[in-house]
Amino acid sequence: MGTKVNWREKRFSTKVIHGGQAFDKGTGALATPIYQTSTFCFETVEEGAGKFDKSIPGFVYSRGGNPTNRALEEKCAIIEGGEDCVATASGMGAIGSTMVGLLRTGDHIVTSDTLYGGTDVLMRTNMEHFGIEVSFVDMTDAENVRKAIKENTKVVYLETPANPTMAVADIKAIANIAHEAGDIKVVVDSTFAPPPVQFPLALGADIVVHSVTKYLNGHGDVIGGVVIGKSEDIAIIRGIGVTKLNGTPPSPFNSYLVLRGMKTLDIRVKLHCENAMEIAKFLEGHEYIEKVHYPGLESHPGHEIAKVQMNEMYGGMLAFELKEDINGMSAFEAGKKLVNNLTIPSIAVSLGDPDTLVEHPASMTHASVPKEEREKIGITDGLIRLSVGLESAEDLIEDFENSFKQI
Numbered sequence: 001m002g003t004k005v006n007w008r009e010k011r012f013s014t015k016v017i018h019g020g021q022a023f024d025k026g027t028g029a030l031a032t033p034i035y036q037t038s039t040f041c042f043e044t045v046e047e048g049a050g051k052f053d054k055s056i057p058g059f060v061y062s063r064g065g066n067p068t069n070r071a072l073e074e075k076c077a078i079i080e081g082g083e084d085c086v087a088t089a090s091g092m093g094a095i096g097s098t099m100v101g102l103l104r105t106g107d108h109i110v111t112s113d114t115l116y117g118g119t120d121v122l123m124r125t126n127m128e129h130f131g132i133e134v135s136f137v138d139m140t141d142a143e144n145v146r147k148a149i150k151e152n153t154k155v156v157y158l159e160t161p162a163n164p165t166m167a168v169a170d171i172k173a174i175a176n177i178a179h180e181a182g183d184i185k186v187v188v189d190s191t192f193a194p195p196p197v198q199f200p201l202a203l204g205a206d207i208v209v210h211s212v213t214k215y216l217n218g219h220g221d222v223i224g225g226v227v228i229g230k231s232e233d234i235a236i237i238r239g240i241g242v243t244k245l246n247g248t249p250p251s252p253f254n255s256y257l258v259l260r261g262m263k264t265l266d267i268r269v270k271l272h273c274e275n276a277m278e279i280a281k282f283l284e285g286h287e288y289i290e291k292v293h294y295p296g297l298e299s300h301p302g303h304e305i306a307k308v309q310m311n312e313m314y315g316g317m318l319a320f321e322l323k324e325d326i327n328g329m330s331a332f333e334a335g336k337k338l339v340n341n342l343t344i345p346s347i348a349v350s351l352g353d354p355d356t357l358v359e360h361p362a363s364m365t366h367a368s369v370p371k372e373e374r375e376k377i378g379i380t381d382g383l384i385r386l387s388v389g390l391e392s393a394e395d396l397i398e399d400f401e402n403s404f405k406q407i
């Protein structure tokens with residue numbers, strides 16, 4: 001039966017369903033049960049001692065490990081091609097735990113100048129509290145990473161495509177540069193390009209993080225995260241970051257929901273990509289649009305890298321800017337009107353849900369990034385971010401057409 005199969009050797013659509021999820025030994029249940037318990041009992045003190053010192057496999061206490069959480073970790077390690085994974089209560093829990101696991105006072109990080117707002121705050125302010133130095137570079141040119149690396153650089157951290165400008169960084173080139181320079185861990189936040197779109201570990205990254213909240217769960221009802229990489233790195237991140245300093249494992253109930261959501265990851269993500277491509281093409285051809293940022297379009301500066309790195313799928317996220325002076329209105333005012341008149345997309349942060357979500361980064365996700373910094377990296381006042389959902393692409397395009405008419 002399934003327990004004897006090495007799911008790592010199977011194709012993506014098979015491993016995403018079966019990986020990490022052997023049927024339950026106690027009951028035969030096919031769906032992984034929700035082990036909603038804080039602690040685990042032992043028959044004897046000797047058994048307890050063996051589970052504590054890990055000479056006997058098993059679980060002790062759910063902050064350190066839980067069977068439902070473990071199934072999620074195993075599935076994620078299998079689909080990303082990593083040795084191990086640790087699941088966390090949020091994407092920020094995954095990123096923060098990775099940082100406190102890998103870095104020590106006096107270390108230096110090179111990171112991208114375009115990051116998710118929460119990560120940007122972590123890099124601009126929180127790291128300083130721990131005596132960690134941070135350099136921000138434009139990662140669309142891998143040579144900028146080489147120039148920024150110093151003797152004490154321990155981590156190169158990037159998002160690609162980046163939130164919200166969709167800037168693409170070349171993972172392979174950056175990983176080569178970092179590894180040539182020394183013992184530097186390359187950490188990629190691949191939330192915008194979930195498997196099967198992008199596999200950062202296969203491109204040379206050491207660690208991949210995801211906000212599971214987004215595509216991996218895919219149903220808009222969970223906050224969660226995962227960190228995947230080599231066993232020795234994951235053990236440190238789990239030990240220092242997740243179970244001790246931060247104390248941020250997920251709840252077993254959330255892991256159950258993510259396991260359930262991930263069964264359809266392959267088909268969902270492919271449809272997100274197809275819909276996003278259709279909408280990107282429609283928007284690019286519209287008279288009111290100044291620019292569409294989607295790696296699948298030939299006009300995107302990172303298109304050639306994305307073609308290879310994103311397996312010609314490009315993801316479900318895009319951003320666009322309206323022209324200045326549409327019927328006497330600024331791009332910002334016209335953008336607000338456009339968004340307010342849409343009837344299918346919901347105005348909300350987050351992404352990767354079945355529902356299309358639209359947001360205005362300058363006033364929502366990136367409001368905490370200083371205006372001058374924002375504009376330098378392309379987050380203009382008129383930029384609108386769209387997480388393209390699983391509705392009919394035709395209905396979404398009709399909705400945009402109607403909304404454009406009302407500007």
Ligand SMILES: Cc1ncc(COP(=O)(O)O)c(C=O)c1O
Nearest residue numbers: 090091092116163191211213224
């Ligand atoms: C790219 C990216 N990374 C990390 C996060 C943080 O994830 P979470 O909200 O699950 O903590 C987000 C949230 O939007 C994100 O967009």
